[in-house]
Amino acid sequence: MKNTHLKILDFLKSERNFDYSGYHFAMLERRIQNRIIHLGSITPEAYFEYLQNNPEESTRLIENFMINVSHFFRDPLSFELLAKVAIPAIIASKQRSDEHSIRIWSAGCARGEEAYSVAMLFNEYFAREMEQLNLDFFATDFDSQAIEKAKQGIYTSTSMKEVKHGLLKKYFTEGDETYTIIPELKMKIQFSIYDLLYKNSYAPSESIFGDFDLVLCRNVLIYFNQEFQKLILNKLIKSLAPKGVLMLGESEVLGDSFKEKLRQISKYAKIFEKK
Amino acid sequence: MIDMKKFEFDSIRTNLTFWFLTLALSPLLIGMVFTYWESSRAFQEKTFEKLTAIRDLKVGQVETWIAERKSDFSTFAHNTEKTLLNDALNSNDSNSSENKSKKQIRDRLLNYQKNYLVYQEIFIVNSKTGLVEISTNSSNEGQYKKNETAYTGAIMADKIFIGDVYYSALIGKHLLSFSVPLNDSWDENQKTIGVLVANVDLTNSLSPMLLNRIGLGETGETLIVDKNVMAINDLRWYDHAPLQLKINAEPAVRAAQGKTGIFISNDYRGKKVIAAYTYIPETGWGFVCKQDWSELSEATVSMGQFLITLLIISGLLIIVIVYFVSKTISSPIIALNADSKKIAAGDYTIRNAVKLKNELGKLGESINTMVQGIESKAMIQKGVTAISKAVIGHASRMRYSNNLLSYLSKVTDAQMAVLYSLNEQELLFEHFDSIGANKNLMLPFMSGKPEGELGNAVESKKIQHLQELSDDTKFTYRTSAGEIIPKEIITIPVLNNDSEVVALISLAKINGFSHEATETIQLSWNTINSSYSNLLAGEQTAVLAENLMLSNQKLEAQSEELQQQAEELQQQTDELQKGSDELLLQNQELEMQRKQVEEATRMKSEFLSNMSHELRTPLNSINALSRVLINQANSRLTADENEYLEVVERNGKRLLSLINDILDLSKIEAGKMELQPNNISLLRIMTEVAENIRPLAKHKNISLDLSMPNEEIELETDENRLNQILTNIIGNAVKFTDKGGVRISVHSDPTVAYIQVKDTGIGISKEMLPEIFKEFRQVDGSTSRSYEGTGLGLAIVKNLVKALHGEITVTSTPGEGSVFTVSLPLNWKGNPEQGDLQWMHLDIPSETRKTILVVDDDPSIIRQISDSLKESGYHIIATTSGTEALRLAQKYKPIAITLDIVMPDLDGWEVLQQLKTNPETTNIPVIIISISDEKQTGIALGAVGYITKPVNRQLLLREIKKWTTAPSSVMIVDDNPTDREQIAGLLRLEQIDVFQAESGAQCLEMLQYHRPDLLVLDLMMPEMDGFQVLNEIRTRPETCDLPIIVVTAKDLTERDKKLLSGKVSSVLTKSTVALPQIYDEIKRIVERIKGERSDNQDIRPKKQTRHILMIEDNEISVIQVQKILEKEGFAVDVAKDGKQALEFVKHSVPDGIILDLMMPEMDGFEVLEKIRGRQETRMIPILILTAKNLTKSDLSRLSANNIQQLVQKGDVNGRELLGKVKQMMGIETDQTRIVDHHKEVDVRPIMISGKETGKASIGRKKILVVEDNADNRLTTRAILGEQYDLVDAIDGEDGLEKARLEIPDLILLDFYLPKMNGFKVIKLLKENENTKYIPVIAVTARAMKNDREEILEAGCDGYVSKPIDADLLLEEIGKLLGS
Known part of the structure; x- marks a missing residue:
């Protein structure tokens, strides 16, 4: 069985240039199995054959590898720190240098919850402080389906558990069991597809250049092995502007080599500042 | 007790010197003091003796003198016959006998006086009468003197009486009187009958005696005082002293008191003297003999000086001797001491140099020996410490071993140091780290029974020190002179807590280890053991921690995965409820098909619509002409022919109506039908x-x-x-x-x-x-x-x-x-689409002063414009609706409005008209932003500016700032001086410079010298009217854009309006508005724009702005680049696709181009080639911005088109991007690269690799023709020779060589070549750094189906088949060389 899984992955590598070496193998296996079950519990061999004959299935399978689980303001403490410490600092430095644009990248945005959360925080800050700054907000994910979902901005109640009532009323329109992001918030974010392992650039192409004041990459690294984590982290750090802020997921840890480049601004959250 | 501590000194030398000096100098000093004291005492004694002697001598003289006087007196008294006296004194009357006696006595007295000159006067006082009976001075006889002391004293004493010295004013001398009673020799009682008195002149007697100062030196003198201590004799230091000076000095006082002695005291001058004094009882005088102390002590002083001189000379001598002696003794001790100090401070290399045979020398030797011992110990200690330090605080074993080995070899001077660590399986010792080790040493060896030098260490678990190594050791040391076998090896087994060998360290030295080295190693062994063990433990901990972290992450990932699965399950459940997956798919497909059908319909309608238009035009002419023929020529034509014409016309009409219907239908279907609901x-x-x-x-x-x-x-x-x-x-x-x-x-x-x-x-x-x-x-x-x-x-x-x-x-x-x-x-249902308009009002600012209203139906354009304007500090309100725009304009009174023409509800023209008719908004400048160029209409309707899309931000800003900035000078042209002055006065109040012209001609003349910011123009003027002036102003290049306000009393006709349209900013009519209101109007305009002036100082571009055309379909990308470039002062024009770009460069040549490669319809490569194909843009610097993964052929295609820079999207930061743009434009990096579009400037391409393809050639490009057939070469030369420099190569090898040598701009390559075929040549060309970017055109007779693909695949940039078509070849070359 394992052998077949390996064959499947090799096939994906040759066909779709999908480099599975960075992922946890067990997870990939589980996801293949998941897909097999989804298609009616056929044998892995049969599935492999099916895969070879149906080009569409390769896409499906790769997308199935992507985990797009998140909800708004996941890790409330981290977001609170972002709102109270990092965002005011970023805006203050912008005011000092008389710049009018803040550049943000949500790398691995999945279905957009995190990006929208941050956009809300910025908007709230602007409203409170009577500020007028442009947000150049890029949110990317490898999974085209997830990006589509993010663009639609329609969520179920499970995503909403950490959203404060005021924000809920202000930034969502409620439907039957759905919550839709209001268009003006949607307009603030540019969603696009970007592979964090893409070698030719370190920032999404829509952004043209890096210089991000804030980069969010939460619970993305956990899917990759150490080597790939390093690769991605290096890209993220490169894409940051000097003194830019990087926010990682709670269980993501920086290797020693990165401690020279990043300074953790609070021990309670994985928020770092580029040195 | 003397506190000896006071005399202890820090330095032994000082100490010695001090005591030597003390010893030598003390007796000298004492001797001299004693000598001095003794001799001065003796001297004093001698002086006393001398003075006493002189005193006594003098006193004796005085006493002798007095005695002489006394004896004179008694002689006189006794010698004078008594009878005579009796006769002379007792006779009561003057008779002769008596006179005779008197005379006799007088003579005798005179005789005396003659013999003894000291007597001044001698006389006898008669006791009976008290009168002077007889005197040597007869004139004094008869004077009464019984009361005088001389008389009374003598009577009382009844013997010789010596009176006091007195001064006789009569004779001006000091006198002393002696008196003696004369007794009646006949009377039994010896009755006194008279007194003999003699006055002695002291000046001639006593004084010379006293003034004789022999033996008294320069300052000595004698003095006599009477009982009252009055000086009697003349004094050396006081004129007229006798009886004038009362002496208070102690010796005189004592003498007067009757004392005798000698002592040192002050004399009457207050000077220190030695005085000997005594008393003369006879006269009651005090006698003093004295001499100045200074004179007397002179000898003592000179002796003292002599002694001091002696002291100094001998003292110096002593010091010199003491110095040398103490130095000799102290030097070695000091040296030893200094050395000891250095040793104590840790410098154990010190050896003292005391080479004496005495005890000091021995001491020096001992110290040296001792220090050597200490040095060795210290070295060991230092080594141990260094190693201890080297092994602490390392997180990684590599660092640890690096450090340890380098310190070990430093401490022990080893040339080689190797650390083997036991591998995880504990089977092999593997080379872990080394210094100076050879390859042999890198090999792992078994942990069980290691061979050779290392074996013993593992076995014994003790440090092994091998000496005299055999030649076959693997520890050989490679030097430039060859392999050297070290003399000694020390192997340290590193033990863990369980005393197992976990690592081995070997140190090898070419010439033997020192005792210290081995000792150091021995002492450091434990440290190394424990630190290494700790490190191993630490590593294990770290591994565990990392594993833990990874597990955590995996758990997190798994939990997310689970959540995802749960969500998927939920979704599947949902899907099942709605229907099967398949059904959904079918639905989607159906939907897609429906959409496709709709799309097809739309396309068809669009096509028909276009077609119909095209058809209608010719048909109209056919119909019209056939009608003309029917009308004009029917008489000349036959009936049949007329019939034909009718048919033609009829069918034409039918066709037209058919087409009209089709047009209508397609319009409706394409949704292009415009509906205007009305009641x-x-x-x-x-x-x-x-x-x-x-x-x-x-x-x-x-x-x-x-x-x-x-x-x-x-x-x-x-x-x-x-x-x-x-x-x-x-x-x-x-x-x-x-x-x-x-x-x-x-x-x-x-x-x-x-x-x-x-x-x-x-x-x-x-x-x-x-x-x-x-x-x-x-x-x-x-x-x-x-x-x-x-x-x-x-x-x-x-x-x-x-x-x-x-x-x-x-x-x-x-x-x-x-x-x-x-x-x-009954009621219209089709509401205009409002869409997502509401959000636009979010940004409504509190401050309206700098607010700009942006009106556009396309939210993305709004975003673009808003972003640009926000960057410049404006507040933005925006809307996509025309009616909303009117409301917002009225409410917020923005300083300017940008207005789109095409809008769903109310088109821009209408909005503009309504804005202008509403008095509240009529003064807001409106800038129209539209796709179509209908500037005239816009200006006519009252817009102040007109910008065609795509929006150039700089242009927009310039336009806005132009209309929101107050004029600083205004020119008024009016023939009526009153009107003119009224407006002028008003403007002057606003601190605006006013120029007045009373005629059109004057205005035009003034404009030549001064260009105001605003012109107020009257239309009705004599000679040259306002229209003419306006036309003239507009035709002059320097004033063609001057803002003009027309103020006129003329009722404008349609024709007038047409004449004015597009030429003036606004028209104020005097006839419809009262004059004061016009002033108010101008004032309001001025005021409003003036308020903005201070905020917009930076309006005009400071330097010449460089225009960059950005060709990019992704709007977000555009905004990002725009921001960064415009901040640097570039003007950025945007083309959304290739078509727009080419359209753009047709009428405007930018200074540089930024080109995206991936665009719909016409891709970047094509755009690039087309741009390069145009003469004007052939040399414009171009930066390629792409997200594409460029292939080899992409790169060569780019390189053939003279690309200056290549930037991968997302692979730069802002500064780098800017740098590349600047570099491309030749800013700061190379000023000569600025492109002049009119001259031939050779802009060499900066190649993608940063390497230039060719070398510079002026004008003509160089082409290498690789062709074996001579005829063909000739043909090629005929075609290309005029335009290009040609280099021929006759075969593949030749071609390759010439390509490398000449670096041509292009290569024409025949594919059938001797020696090396074309494929090989191109392969080698592309492999070489210098030639890989030279474009290559394949020329070949191979024209089979796949040849072209194959050749291009090989890396060629172009393909021309034989026989050569001259034009085709030139075109192909031109394409690649950009000419």
Whole structure:
């Protein structure tokens, strides 16, 4: 069985240039199995054959590898720190240098919850402080389906558990069991597809250049092995502007080599500042 | 007790010196002091003796003198006969005897006086009378002197009496009187009969004696004082002293008191003297003999000086001797001491150099020995410490071993140091780290029984020190002189806590380890053991921690995965509820198909629409001309020919109407039909339509009835379209009815109006009913013959009704007739789309002063404009709706409005008109931003600026700032001085410079020298009127854009307005507005714009702005780049696709281009080639911005087109991007690269790799022709020789060589070549750094199907097949070389 899984992955590598070496193998296996079950519990061999004959299935399978689980303001403490410490600092430095644009990248945005959360925080800050700054907000994910979902901005109640009532009323329109992001918030974010392992650039192409004041990459690294984590982290750090802020997921840890480049601004959250 | 500590000194030398000096100098000093003291005492004694002697001598002299005087007296008294005296004194009367006696005595006295000159006067006082009886001075005889002391003293003493010294004023001398009583020798009682008195002149007697100062030196003198201590004799230091000076000095006082002695005291001058004094009892005088101390001590002083000199000389001598002696003794001790100090401070290399045979020398030697010992120990200690330090605080074993080995070899001077660590399986010792080790040492070895030097260490677990190594050791040391075998090896087994060997460290030294080295190692062993063990433990911990972290992450990932699965399950459940997965897919496919069909329909309609337009134009001419022919030439033509013409015209008309119908239909279907709902009266429109068709009905002899309800029905709909519908239906009814009639009836309910058209025509069969509303479907294919018509009518009707939100139904019985019913809503349902407008109001600012209203139907354009303007500090309000724009303009009074023309509800023209008619908004400058260029219309309607899309931000800003900045100078042109002055005064109040011109000619003249910011122009002026002035101003290049306000009393005609349109900013009419209001108006404009002035100082670009054209379809990308470039002062124009870009460069040549490669329709490569193909843009610097993964052929395609920079999207930061743009533009990096579009400037490409392809050549490019056939070479030369420099190569090898040598701009490569074929050549060319970017055109006779692909695949940039087509070849070359 394992052998077949390996064959499947090799096939994906040759066909779709999908480099599975960075992922946890067990997870990939589980996801293949998941897909097999989804298609009616056929044998892995049969599935492999099916895969070879149906080009569409390769896409499906790769997308199935992507985990797009998140909800708004996941890790409330981290977001609170972002709102109270990092965002005011970023805006203050912008005011000092008389710049009018803040550049943000949500790398691995999945279905957009995190990006929208941050956009809300910025908007709230602007409203409170009577500020007028442009947000150049890029949110990317490898999974085209997830990006589509993010663009639609329609969520179920499970995503909403950490959203404060005021924000809920202000930034969502409620439907039957759905919550839709209001268009003006949607307009603030540019969603696009970007592979964090893409070698030719370190920032999404829509952004043209890096210089991000804030980069969010939460619970993305956990899917990759150490080597790939390093690769991605290096890209993220490169894409940051000097003194830019990087926010990682709670269980993501920086290797020693990165401690020279990043300074953790609070021990309670994985928020770092580029040195 | 003397505190000896006081005399202890820090330095032994000082100490020695001090004591030596003390010893030597003390006796000297004591001796000298004693000598001095003794001799001065002796001297004093001698002086005393001398003075006493002199005193006594002098006193003796005085006493002798007094005694002499006394004896004189007694002699005189005794010698004088008593009788004589008696006679002389006792006779009571003067008789002769008596006189005789007197005379006798007087003579005798005179005789005395003569013999003793000291006597001044000698006389005898008669006791009886008290008168001077006899005197040597006879004139004194007879004077009464009984009361005088001389007399009384003598009587009382009854012997010689010596009186006091006194001063006789009579003779001016000091006198001393001696007196003696004269007794009556006959009287028994010896009765006194008189007193003999002698006055002694001291000046001639005593004084010379006293003044004799022999033996008294320079300062000595004697002095006598009387009882009252008055000086008696003359003094050396005091003139006229006798009886004048009372001496208070101690010796004189003592002498006067009758004391005798000698002592040192002050004399009457207060000077220190030695004085000997005594008392002369005879006279009661005190006698003092004295000499100045200074004179007397002179000898003592000189002796003292001599002694001091002696002391100094001997003292110096002593010091010198002491110095040398103490130095000799102390030097070695000091040296030893200094050395000891250094040693104590840790410098154990010190050895003292005391080479004495005495004890000090021995001490030195001992110290040296001792220090050597200490040094060795210290070295060891230092080594141990260094190693201890080296092994602490390392996180990684590599660092640890690096450090440890380097310190170990440093401490022990080892040339080689190797650390082997036991591998995880504990089977092998693997080389872990080393210094200076050879390859042999890198090999792992078994942990069980290691061979050779290392074995013992593992076995014994003790440090092994091997000496005298054998030649076959693997520890050899490689030097530049060859392999050297070290003499000694120390192997340290590193033990863990369980005393197992976990690592081995070997140190090898070419010439033996020192004792210290081995000792150090021995002492450090434990440290190394424990630190290494700790490190191993630490590593294990770290591994565990990392594993833990990874597990955590995996757990997190798994939990997310689980959540995802849960969500998927949920989703699947949901999907199952809605239907199967497959169904959904089918639905989607269906939806897609539907969309495709819709799209196809739309495309078709669009096509038809375009076609129809194209067809209508020629048809119109055909119809028109055939009519002309019919009218003019029918008499000249035969009937048949006329007939033909009629046919032509008829068919032309039919065709035209068909086309019109098609056009209509396609318009409707394409959604391009414009609807203008209005309230209309149904009765009116029905009547109109019916009346229009009635003639046809009449012609066909059928009835046409219209029945309307009594009450008026008002309908909100598009009148024209309704008219069209009704005309069509009723027309059809009439057309298809031959007998009977058509009946139209109208009725309504509260929401819908129904129009029914009933005919008695041919009717429609049931099968055909659904078909009649389809295009080109008349009921019967044959019917079209008998009934004219396109078959489109009903299709149009159906679509129109639908567009009006109504419905059309039909019922019919063939042969009997049909009923068409149209139902239309009474109220218009088609609301204009509001879409996502609301969000735009979020940004409404509190401060309106710098607010700009942006109006555009495209939110993305709004975003773009807003972003640009926000960057410049403006507040933005925006809307996509025209009506909303009017509301916002009124409410917020923005300083400017940017206005799009195409908008869903109210188009821009209308918005503009309404803005201008509303007095509250009429002064807000409006800048139109539109796709189409209708500047004239815009200006005519009152817009101040007109910008065509795509929006150039700099232009927009310039435009906005132009209209929101106050003028600083205004020129008023008016022939009426009053009007002129009134406006001028007002403006001056606003601190604005005013220039006045009283005629058009003067104005134009003044404008040559000064350009105001605003011109106020009157239209009606003599000679040259305002229009002429305006025209003249507008034709001059320097004033063509000068803002002008027209103020006129003229009633403007249409013609006037036309003349003014597009030329002036606004027109104020004096006739419609009162004059003061006009001033208010100008003032308001001035005030409003003035307020902005201070905020907009940085309006005009400071330096020449460089224009960059950005060709990019992704709007977000555009904004990002724009921001960064515009901040640097570049002006960025944007083209959204290749077409726009090419359009742009046709009329404007930018300074640089940024080009995206991936664009829809025309990709970047094509755009690039087209741009390079144009003469004007051939040399413009271009930066490629791409997200594409460039292939080799992409790169060569780019390189062939002279690309300056290549940037991968997302692979730069802002600064780098800017740097690349600047580099591309030749800013800061290379000033000479600025491109002049008119001159031939050779801009060499900066290649993608940063390498230039070719070398510079002026004008002509160089082409390498690789061709084996001489004829072909000739042909090629004929074609290319005029334009290019040619280099020939006759075979593949030659070609390759020449390519490398010449670096041509292009290579023409034949593929069939001797020695090396074309494929090989191109492969090698592309592999070489210098030639890989040279474009290559393949020239070959191979023209098989796949050849072209194969050749291009090989890396060629172009392909030309033989036989060569000259033009084709030139074109291909031109394409690649960009000429």
